[in-house]
Amino acid sequence: MKATGLAIAAASVAGASAHAIFQKLAVNGVDQGTSCIRLPQGPSANFPVTLVSSNDIRCNVGGSNGVSGVCSVPAGGTITVEMHPTYSAADQSCSVEAIGGAHHGPVQVYMQKVGDATTADGSGPWFKIYAEGLISGYNAGYWATDRMNDNCGKVNVAIPAGLAPGNYLVRAEVIALHAAFQTNGAQFYITCYQINVTGGGSATPSGVLLPGAYSPTDPGIYWDLYRSFSSYPLPGPTVYSGGSGPVSSTTTARTTTTAAATTVRTTTPSTTRAATTTASTTRATTTSSAATTNGPGVSAPLWGQCGGLGWTGPTNCASGKCVSTNVYYSQCQP
Structure with missing residues (x-):
């Protein structure tokens, strides 16, 4: 495969609804707006990262740059990260899949303790607080992404009650596996949030570095979604002992608009996307x-x-x- 810069211009037209963006945040059910979210920008905002050795694997392309806001979250509280295909109001409806095109895969959430969430670049250690992968079945099965779609794009995550107070980055990711049968085929949809944890205790969990924690050949990243299997190995570290699995929520029945799946693109070293990255993702789409x-x-x-x-x-x-x-x-x- 080969990608060209020309495909970037077509991103918002061809296959856009088969990609997605984590783009909203609620704290204990209260919407926080977007001032504390490092939202991906540009016509390829809803495109995935595929090169796990790139700094883009931290907070997406351009995500090393902070935004002005920091959202307050009490330790032990629940945040809701929310995904939709695009920023268009028409795509916020529950009738539209949060991530369509048979983009089955896990949902994982990490945190990183930082001095100042508005300037931190994500280079420190990340610890995992939430992970859900295969729920049932196989070929292709029912996954965390399917549960998220059934809940109108919302994923509820408990902030560990014992965390030390202060600024953190929160990193939400979906790993779409529909093309993961080939090296660099897994698609990472990532957004980082800037929060300040209040209350809590003194816990400072150890973590892993990104890039570094993932390899293109990890079993949960290099994965054939369309074969027989009964379990799935979640990529990365185990969930911190004070973290959680799915937090209960009301699932809303919906009439689904399903988008066709698009394929993964190759990635090549580049300096044209973001000056702070060492190897940016070259993004292409079907035309x-x-x-x-x-x-x-x-x-x-x-x-x-x-x-x-x-x-x-x-x-x-x-x-x-x-x-x-x-x-x-x-x-x-x-």
């Missing part, structure tokens, strides 16, 4: 739906690669049809 002719060979799985310039693998699809997304990549789609 056409022209069907290709299936050739002989072993069948590729749904959402698997089935063609493209230099491709030597299977060109038949076990399900659906082989669709050309660009000259370098074709994919089995329903």
Whole structure:
């Protein structure tokens, strides 16, 4: 596969609803606005990071730069991070999947103790306070992302009661696995929040560095979503003992608008996206739906690669049809 800068301009048009952004925050049910959220910007704001060795894996492209606000959260309180496909008001409806296109995968939340949340770049140690992956089934199964979609994009997370007070970064991520059967195929949708924890205790959990905690070949990152499995290994460290799994919430029934899945892009070192990153993600998207002719060979799985310039693998699809997304990549789609 090969990505070009031209694809960035098409991001808001082609496949945009199949990507997503964590973009809202509530504290104990009260909306906090956006002043304390490091929101991704530009036409590729809802595109994922795929290079786990990039500094972008911390807080997304441009996320090392802080914003002016810091939201107050009591230790032991509940924050709600909320995802939607775009910033458009039309995409905030519960009838639209928070992350569509069969983007199944885990939801994880990390924290990092910092001196000043408005200037911290995320280079310190992160500890995990929340993680949910495969809930039931297989091929493709019911995942944390599906539960999030059923709850209108909301994920409720308990802030550990014993944390030392002070400024923290909160990092919310979805890892979409629909193309994770290939190296650098997992898609990381990340947003960081700036908070100040009040009350609490004296706990300062140890953590891991990002980049560093993830490898492209980790079992939960390099993963074939469309094979038989009964469990899923969550990437990264274990949840801090004072952290949580899912916090109970009311799930709202919805009529789903489902978007077609788009494929992962390659990533190359670049300095054109953000001066603070060492290797920014080059973002590309699908621009056409022209069907290709299936050739002989072993069948590729749904959402698997089935063609493209230099491709030597299977060109038949076990399900659906082989669709050309660009000259370098074709994919089995329903």
